[in-house]
Amino acid sequence: MKARKATPLARIRLLVLDVDGVLTDGRLYFGARGEALKVFHVRDGHGIKLLMGAGIHVAAFSGRRSSLGAV
Numbered sequence: 027m028k029a030r031k032a033t034p035l036a037r038i039r040l041l042v043l044d045v046d047g048v049l050t051d052g053r054l055y056f057g058a059r060g061e062a063l064k065v066f067h068v069r070d071g072h073g074i075k076l077l078m079g080a081g082i083h084v085a086a087f088s089g090r091r092s093s094l095g096a097v
Contacts, residue, residue: 041077045088062090 043049049070055063074084 038082040083040085041074042085042087045086046090049086 045064046052049066050064053065055065057063077084
């Protein structure tokens with residue numbers, strides 16, 4: 027079996043994502059108390075977990091104020 031040649035993608039160490047419109051479909055849902063809710067596809071979450079398992083750091087940010095994104 028031949029060894030694979032390293033690609034430029036093998037050098038990636040960090041993925042930065044804007045949540046709005048990248049991990050969501052852009053729609054907002056509202057809860058019973060009027061709070062905005064976002065929906066994420068399970069495949070996006072699985073892909074992020076695979077990247078993290080491969081040693082790639084993942085950062086997600088949003089332009090909207092949310093307690094979910096607070097640190």
